[in-house]
Amino acid sequence: MVWDELNHRVKEKQPTSAQHMLEFLQDLIGAPKANTSQFNITEGGSVYFCPWSLGQSECHNIEFDNQGDRIVTVSGTDYQAEVKSHQWFGATIRLCPLYSWRTKAEKPQSDTTGTCYLSVKNFTKFVEYAPCRLSNTMDCKHMISLMILSLSLLLSLSRFQDGKVVLGGPGSFFWQGQVISAAKEEIIKAYYPGYFMQSVEGQTQTRQAQIKYDDSYHGKTFLSRNSITPVIPLLSKHMGSYFGYTVSTADINNDGMSDLLVGAPMYMTRGSDGRLEEVGRVYLYLQRGPLDLEPTLNLTGTQVFGRFGSTIAPLGDLNLDGYNDLAISCPFGGEDQQGLVLIYNGFAGGLRNTPSQVIAGQWASGTVPASFGFSLRGAKDQDMNGYPDLIVGAFGVDKAILYRSRPIVNTSASLTVYPTMINPEEKVCHVNLSFCLSANGKYLPDNLGFLVEVQLDHLKHMQKGGVKRALFVDSQQAMLQRSVRVRSGERVCHETKIYLRVSEFRDKLSSIYISLNFSLDPQAAFDSHGLRPILNYKTTELIEQKAQILLDCGEDNICVPDLKLAVHGDRKEVYLGDDNLLTLTFNARNEGEGGAYEAELYVLLPPEADYSGIARNNEVRLTCSYEAENQTRYLSCDLGNPMKSGTSLWAGLRFTVPRLKDTRKTVQFELQIRSKNENNSHSEVVPYKLEVVVQADVILQGVSRPDKVFFPPPNWKVSKTPQEEQDIGPVIQHVYELVNKGPSGISHTVLQLSCPLSVQGQGLLYPLEMSTEGPLNCTTNHSINYLQLKVSSQLLACLWMYDKVMTKCVPSLQVVTPLVWNKQDSQYSVPLWIIILAILAGLLLLALLIYVLYKLGFFKRSLPYGTAMEKAQLKPQAASEA
Incomplete structure (x- = not known):
């Protein structure tokens, strides 16, 4: 129920009067803390008569008692017999x-x-x-x-x-x-x-x-x-709820017997955190026979400390439906504790459990709460417009407000769409649309103004881009607004046309919803009492109809596809540390009796993978979109709208799988065909698994510097107290390098180095120093440079690869440094005469050899062309050749 508001403020007419107004009886308003003309009385309280005529808000004091405290004489002694100060006169009228x-x-x-x-x-x-x-x-x-x-x-x-x-x-x-x-x-x-x-x-x-x-x-x-x-x-089981704080009667269900309502404004219930919260409650007892009360309904407040049920007031029949209605106050409710009054409507079963209207006070809580609704009075038509009104007291602001009931309009509406089945193959896809309104009620103006709004596809989720599937022919818009005038008791109809935008949308399967929404024109004229009518709260203000698009699915227009999917990949393994190029080839088929509308291939990507594109050798032209929702990433590829029965498509998609972790043994893609059909709309989910494999190409190589060592070096003498590395012997430097050519990394790798430090009990190598590069930790089971010699070069050096993924065995490697021994001068040297004799013997042997060769003619000159006969034989040949 919607109300028009008038209010009285007693304090404006009587500056020293009401500080609190608690209750009133129709035109009587109590001011229990008002100061009066009584002699020597402070805040004795008063009652005011306040007429509610339009344009008149003056209140007049009614002098029930104009005397001060009375004096009584007992045994010759006078004493004050009464205490009228602060007596709260008028608290209940x-x-x-x-x-x-x-x-x-x-x-x-x-x-x-x-x-x-x-x-x-x-x-x-x-x-x-x-x-x-x-x-x-x-x-x-x-x-x-x-x-x-x-x-x-x-x-x-x-x-x-x-x-x-x-x-x-x-x-x-x-x-x-x-x-x-x-x-x-x-x-x-x-x-x-x-x-x-x-x-x-x-x-x-x-x-x-x-x-x-x-x-x-x-x-x-x-x-x-x-x-x-x-x-x-009547007893309450809830201690401290103040059951019976307020009591009221009214014939709620129109059975001719008054029913009972009992308020318990301090009733407590447990909140979401389990703690008790004071919310208030009202109990309804329907009278089934003389003094036979049946507990029927419990209305529980929703405002903590709002004191729901502090006041209960019968309102009479507000909406003239034959059942009395009720007002219940919640004087400390609301966001700012401004106070609330809740209107509940009666019906044949009793009282409805949800309010038809909530009236909020206009004054936020200050030093003293406004306590809007602390007192209520209804069931009287103050302005004589045929509907009962409501008076609400707010003692914290010294006001009483009259809420005048506005005339109730009972409205019915209809929406007609023809045809309800649209053939998209027709060049002109027009649909006829008509709507009608009728209105009736008591004490209404002759003409009622309505605002009507018709929307197309109002309740449908629009496709991407927000394209409407249908428009009005005359406006080329998806919404139609009209101002309609209806005479009370009559029916008014309007007609228009809409058309289907066949080529501009994808959703051909779902119905096109058409909604009609109407309301009373807020700018319509007032009635004779200065009030605008309102719609009955039971009125259905939104009406929907739908039109379907004709599909190639038989007489029932129901398509039932049978979607099949097969997937193949060009690899079964992916390697840690690699980009892992992958191509998935799929075959999508529809083996059902009807088309699959808005069919899409849905690919759910694992977190390790990325989409890189469509394979170029596709048989069909594929359109895909890559999307992410929270932590889910997926690929959606259009397979047709519709994907007709008998369709078989081959296509390929390319991916990379670069973000592999050693904590997972497999990664999995999931593929599925999805459509918007109502029946059998999806294919089975097809998983494609890839094994996570470690592949590392590890090489160990080494070199000796120098590659050959001559020992002992020239002029070298053994020192009993060596000080430098040269005192020990020649320097040998071994460099070892461990290389991983990938793609996977390695970890937990141990490089063992063995050196021959002695031979047959005699020292051979002296470990002088170890140098490393890279994240490694080297240890030895032999002391390094235990003589603390001065170091000018390196003995051993290691180059190390970083740790990453795995443990892998590497073949052993030998780095050899050849050792060439130099002979020293000996006391057993060759005598000089033997050397001279050997030289002479050699010369003699050479002379003998020359003589023999001479005798054999070795040293004679030979002609280049032989004998003269040979020359004669060669000349003709030479001449002929010339």
Whole structure:
């Protein structure tokens, strides 16, 4: 329900009056902390009459009591018998709940007994009734009102209306509680100004019970017709929930019997963290027979410390559907604790469990909470527009607000689409569309304005790029807006056309949704009461229809594909440390009876792989897109729209797998054909696994510098106390290099070096120094340079590859340094005569050889062409050749 707002602010007319307004009765507003003209009384409280006519917001004070505290003379001594200051007169528009009376002259303090005022003859006469004021035996303290001037409201549970006044005293008899009842006519007849009336004719009251009933706070209960004996004891199982803080009755389900609502504003429930939270609750009891109450519904508040259920007010039939509605306050709810009032609608089953409207206060919580909704009153048509209104009190800001009910419009709408099956093969794909509106209701203006909006593909997820599949013919847009005028009780229709954009979209399978949304024109004219109508909260304001695209799928227009996928790769292994080029060739087939619409090859990539492109030797032209969602990366390739029955496609995709880790033994691609068909839309997932393999080409090589050593060196002498490396012998440097040509790395590799340090017990090599390059750690089982010689060169050097992945055995390597021994001078040298004799013998042997050759003619000159005969034989030949 939507309301129009008027408000009264008593403080503007009476600057010293109401600090808090708690409750009002139709045009009466209580100001329990208002200052009055009573002599020597502070914040005695007052009641104001506030007419709610349009344009009038002036409130007038009603003087129920214009006297100050009364003085009583006892044994010649005057003493103050009453305490009217801070008595909260007007707290309930019924009584002064904190009115105090001194029951004994010798007592310095006063007892809070409460008192009640009744108006007679349209506020021209006022009657006071305070049955506990002079009672010493009843001890009825803290008298509050249950039913003053409204007993028939509660007794309507039994369909009794006898005009009795019933008072509740929860503090009586050590807080056992007490109920006192008397007829209104007897109170008026017995009243005399200045006379302290203790009881009236026919007055009845409950008596003190056993001690076990102490602190039971009796005084809020329901009574039979002829006695005040409790007949319906309603108990709450939730300690401290203030069950019964507020009570109200109304015929919610329109069965002719009043139903009961009980508020428990401090009811607690457990929140999401398991802790108890105070949210409040309202209990509904439907009356199935005389005084037969059936618990039907529990409404639980949602605002922590909001005090849901502090006030309950019957509103009458707000939407004129034949069932009474209800307002429940949550005075400290809302984001800024501005207060909330929730409207619940009745129906045949009782009360609906969700509010049809939530009214929020306009004032955020300050030093004093606004307490919007602390008091409520409804069920009266203040502006006479045919609908009941609601009055809300906000005592923290000294305001009472009138919410006027606006006229309710019952609207029905229809949307028609023809044809509902569109053939995309037709050149002109027009669809007829029409919508109709009708409106009716009570006390409505003659003409109602509506805003109508029709959208195409409104609820569909658009394809990439957001292209609408259908447009209106006249506007070339996907939305149509119209302003429509409807006379109350009539029906208005409009027609238009839409067309299908066949070549510009992919989604041919799903229906085209058409939605109609309508609302009342907010700029429409006011009615005769200055109000704009509103739609019934039950109105369905969104209507949808759909049109299907005709598919090549038989008479039922349902395509059922049968998708098959086969995958082959050009390798089965991938190597750690390599880029690992991979080509996956796939065969996609549709062996079903219908086409696969928006068919795509879906490739889920492992985290180690990257997509690099489409193989060039494809039989078909493939279009693929590479996408990532969170940590998932996938490839989507278009296979046709539709991929017709009998289709068989071969194509290849290229990938790299560079980010391999030694923690995984395999990497896996997953491939699947997916379509948008409703039935059998996917193929089976085909995995393609690759084994993770380590492949390393490790080479160990070494060299000796110098490549040959002559020993002993010239002029070398053995030193008994060597100081430098030359004193030991010639220097030998061995360089070893370990090379990994990959692609995989190696790790945990050990290079063992063995050197022949001695031969037959005699020292051969002296380890002088070890030098390394690279991330390695070298150790030895023999002391290095244990004589601490001065080093000028290196004995051993190692070049090392970095650690990476694996352990691998490398063939052994021998680096050999040949050792050539030089002979020293000996005492056994060859005599000189032997040397001379050897030279002479050699010369003699040479002479003898020359002589022999001479004799044999070796030294004679020979002609180049032989004999003269030979020359003659050669001449003709030479001549002929010439």
